[in-house]
Amino acid sequence: MIKLILLVILTIYSYAEEPTELHKVAQEENRNLEAIHECVDKITPELVRRNSKATAYEICTNSLEGGVDPMLVVSIGIVESSLRGNCFGNEYNIFCIRRHDNFYDSYNDSVRDVVALIRDSGQTDPRLVGKWYCPPTADEWANDVIYLMEK
Numbered sequence: 001m002i003k004l005i006l007l008v009i010l011t012i013y014s015y016a017e018e019p020t021e022l023h024k025v026a027q028e029e030n031r032n033l034e035a036i037h038e039c040v041d042k043i044t045p046e047l048v049r050r051n052s053k054a055t056a057y058e059i060c061t062n063s064l065e066g067g068v069d070p071m072l073v074v075s076i077g078i079v080e081s082s083l084r085g086n087c088f089g090n091e092y093n094i095f096c097i098r099r100h101d102n103f104y105d106s107y108n109d110s111v112r113d114v115v116a117l118i119r120d121s122g123q124t125d126p127r128l129v130g131k132w133y134c135p136p137t138a139d140e141w142a143n144d145v146i147y148l149m150e151k
Contacts, residue, residue, distance in 0.1 A: 032064070042071075043059060046083075047074075047083060050082050050084070053084070054085075054094055058111050062112050066119045067119055068124060069124060072145070075144075075148035078148050090104055092107050097117070127142040
């Protein structure tokens with residue numbers, strides 16, 4: 001009986017030593033939530049200051065899940081529309097993107113689209129993004145985006 005109790009204790013101890021796959025997933029999810037929370041805290045004042053209708057949560061979750069710096073996304077939105085939308089007649093197009101007939105059903109759609117464009121391009125440096133995002137004034141656009149990212 002003592003051997004059985006010791007075996008149970010050792011088994012429990014070994015599980016405590018090495019986290020299960022479920023435990024690892026929970027830890028990763030917790031890190032993701034912490035990153036989203038930090039991001040929301042960081043960009044909310046800028047969104048409020050600019051009276052943006054897009055939410056920090058939309059920008060942070062889409063950006064972080066897409067592997068794109070949320071400050072790049074916010075800065076592009078500021079340069080393009082002061083984060084207020086109405087680009088090309090669509091109130092939700094806060095990035096002045098010419099895709100999907102320029103129509104979005106929500107700010108989240110617009111954020112998701114710009115994150116996908118940046119991610120799919122493989123370029124996260126504003127100077128490189130500017131060459132395809134805003135070719136006529138790429139250098140000036142990139143300088144404005146960089147300035148805002150560093151604020």
